[in-house]
Amino acid sequence: MSSGRLSAFAALNNSDSDHSDDDGIVGYTNDDDDLQVLEPLKLDLGLNQQQPQQPTPQQQQPIRHNPTIISNSKFKPTDDNIIYNDNYTIIGLKSMEYLMIRGQYELCIQRGAIKIDSITYHSNPNKFYKINASSLNSIPLIIATQVTSIDHTNDTKTKENEHLFHSDYKSVIKISNLFNGLESIGKLYPQLKNIYPNWSSNDDLLQQQQQQPMNEYEKLFFGYSFQLIINKSNYIATTILKTWQKQIDDLINQYLINLDTGKPFKVLIIGSKNSGKSTFLKLLLNELTTLVETLEIKVLDVDPGQTEYSNPDCISLSNHDSPIFGLYMPCESNSTKNEYIGFNTPQREPLNYIKKLKNLINELNEDSIVLINTPGWIKGFGIELLKEITNLITPTHLIYLTNNLTSNDETIENELLNNLKYDKLIKVQSFQLGNNNSTDIVKYSPAQIRNFKLLSYLHYDSNTKKYNFEPLISKSPLKISYFDSKMNTNDIINFNGICSISILDNGFNLNHLDIIECLECQIVAIISIELDEYLNLNEQLINSNLISMNENLPNLIKDSNILNDYPYDLLGLGLIHSVNTVENYINLYTPINMNSLKDKLETNSNKLVLIKGRSDLPIEEIMPRNILDLKNKNKENKKRKGKRTGDFDDCEVPYVSFSSNLGKGGKTSNIRRNIMRRAQQ
Known part of the structure; x- marks a missing residue:
């Protein structure tokens, strides 16, 4: 590629993140992850120059039927049963x-x-x-x-x-x-x-x-x-279409044939959002793990926006040897390799996303049984992502969940399928609730589901195998020292704290003096780099002027992409409570096993780096309702009776101001929901 030409992925990677709705960029919106479907964006990563092989789709088209929805038990309790x-x-x-x-x-x-x-x-x-x-x-x-x-x-x-x-x-x-x-x-x-x-x-x-x-x-x-659930409810039971069961049975038979012939079995499932991709994958996974109890199935989860098997804002490769019934909790598993993306869409830093995806695929063996869960993105930029995925790992079976096809859909379908590499195409009827069925069903927004994933991750204790949803700010955080400019580079070898910090998507533009405001009350990834690798990284950062140092402030890596050139382990995620610039330490909440983290720090064989993405933290975590209720109660008691239950109303609450004085020129602003044009809905 000539020096004057950027690939589309690179152009996106270097674009101003504040213009995420520009024409030609397709992704989840910040509000509700609805897809904005614009014109296809042609991308060239140079990862694989081969032309995609011709697909061999089945001739039979799926017939559209509204499924029968079950919302209660077929069971009448008695004193006998x-x-x-x-x-x-x-x-x-x-x-x-x-x-x-x-x-x-x-x-x-x-x-x-x-x-x-x-x-x-x-x-x-x-x-x-x-x-x-x-x-x-x-x-x-x-x-x-x-x-x-x-x-x-x-x-x-x-x-x-x-x-x-x-x-x-x-x-x-x-x-x-x-x-x-x-x-x-x-x-x-x-x-x-x-x-x-x-x-x-x-x-x-x-x-x-x-x-x-x-x-x-x-x-x-x-x-x-x-x-x-005895009476009709607004909940929905797992619905298995007859066509699904037949296709799953056929896939199981195909797996047995591949097993006998020594061929791999790699299934990629694609379709629009809410088409049933995750349910179909889970049903297939359960059938495979039940078929042979010692069989280990790998699930490649590449959707950071709606993670099923990954930690928040991550993509992952997980191992499964038993069925999953209901909701899967990745924080309870020790057999998952996560790669931190830092955003709920690959759009923000596509080059970083592809690099992390390659890291996971490199973990696979030729004979691995792999099921791949993808975003609900089958138009525009989504086609380019799927193209890169199939270039990196050619699936033996491409499962395409689709509705009845109109003439317009056929054009879109051909554009999608002709760009992908696979051995065999299987079209499966997608799951869509009819209008009459979906009116009263309980639904939660993508943002609420992401908040559930994040909060359950932060509040899980791997030692007790329990969740504790007491507010994190009511507990003492972990105190970890950080490296600053007062320390000599040679001191890195003996330093057992945080050596540097990287901020995705904004390292070059950030004023180092503003780093504290950028870090406090934010989610970060905690990574571990072997000492020799970090020394090489640090030398490159200094020689290339890609690290900013300031007295009493954590060292800031300007270019976050440089970390992709060095191997590291993702230890987990954490929430920064505060930064003490006088004594040079960070207060941090994290569910990471403390003994494991302590061992890495004390042996000096590994160095810690924090990476900040753009994970959204629910306001309830930093301003819990019980604290707000107590403050309001004390305030009312003081006003009406001249009494109070404590001194809480006189103290400052972290991160939140209750003052109605906005200052000179200040005003309140209502955040506008991102309203899409009719053509984009």
Whole structure:
């Protein structure tokens, strides 16, 4: 490439980030991640100059059908078919009955067999299935089914459940409480207070009754970590289209053929947003992990905007050897390699995104079984991203979730598929709710789901395996020293703190004196670089004048892309509480294992660097409602009665000003929602 010419990716990478809505750039909006579909943008990364091979699509076009939506159990509780215990319930299911259960619980099959979504499981007293059925996604369906072989069953008959071992009942299951703190997220972030049953008081039960009336049997679930949905509700069960099941069965057969012939099995799933990509991938993943219990499936999650298997604002490669029912919590897994993107869209720094994607793909072996989850981006700039993905890893199967095709859609489809490399194309009917079905279904915005992912990550304790949603600012932060210009470069070897800081998308334009305002109350990635590599990096930064040093301030790397030239490990994310420029340390909250972090610091074999992206932090984290309520209560008591419950109203609250005096020339501003033109909707 000539020196006077920039690739489109490079041009985007160097563009002013404040003009993210310029023509030719396609991505999630800052407000709600709706896609803006503009003219296709032709990109040239020079990663692979080969022309894409001709696809071999199937001839049959999908037929559009509105799916049947299940919003409640097909089960009528009686005094005979359900047993209540302090910590669990036992339920007997008759033929064709099924359950929708919201919440977190462990399921054990005591008699016969059941289907969880599409997979059949037989009775086993030693087998427990952990299910996380939140309102953020569809709720798994538990169906009484026929035993495939009596040899597969290991029934558990006790005095408690013996009356359910009757010919009237086909299956008996035990559902146990699973409280891990996640159900309490609403105490910190009220917008998500109803994603799990969280009945800690009679007031909660009354409020739930007002929102959705419950019968006497449903009220008996008060105090459990789960709720049996008996009447029609505004929740939705996992919907498996008949065409999906057939295609999944065909893919399983194709995997077995590839296994015998030594061929790889790499499945890339694409489609527009809300077409069912994540659900289809999870169903296929569950079928594969059930087929062979020792089989390890890799999931490449490349959508930083709506992460399914990655930490917030990351893309990842995760290993799976067991099915996933309901919501997957990546912070609970130790078998995931994350790469920090720092934004909820690849658009911000596409070169950085592609580099991180290549790092993950390099972790794969030739015989790896890989399922790839992609953004809902199949037009314009999204085509270029998918093109680069298929250039880096040629999928054996390209799953395209699509609606009925009009003549206009065919043009778009050809533009999409003709630019991608793959061995076989399989068109699958996309999942779309009909207008009559979707009116009352509980829906959460992409921003709320991202906030759930971020808050659950920050409040997870890997030692106790629990979540604690007490506000972080009510706890003591971790204190870590940082390196500044007063220290000699040779001191780096013996320094066990933060050596430098990189700010994505803005390092060159940032005044070093403003770095504290840029860091406080912000999410950062914490990376570890081996000592020799960091010494080489530091030398390059100094020689190229790419590092800014200022007394008492952390060293600032001007060009964040230079870090991609050096290998490093992403330890995790953290929230900066404050920066002490007198004693040169940063107060930081992070769920990273402290022993692991301490070992890296004390041995001096690795050096720490912080990378700041543009992760959005919910205001509830820095200004929790209980603190605001207490301050307002004290203020009212002082005003009306001349009393107060404490001195809280006299102290300053971090990050927030309650003053109505905006200063000379100051004014309040209402943030305008990014309204798209009709042609872009």
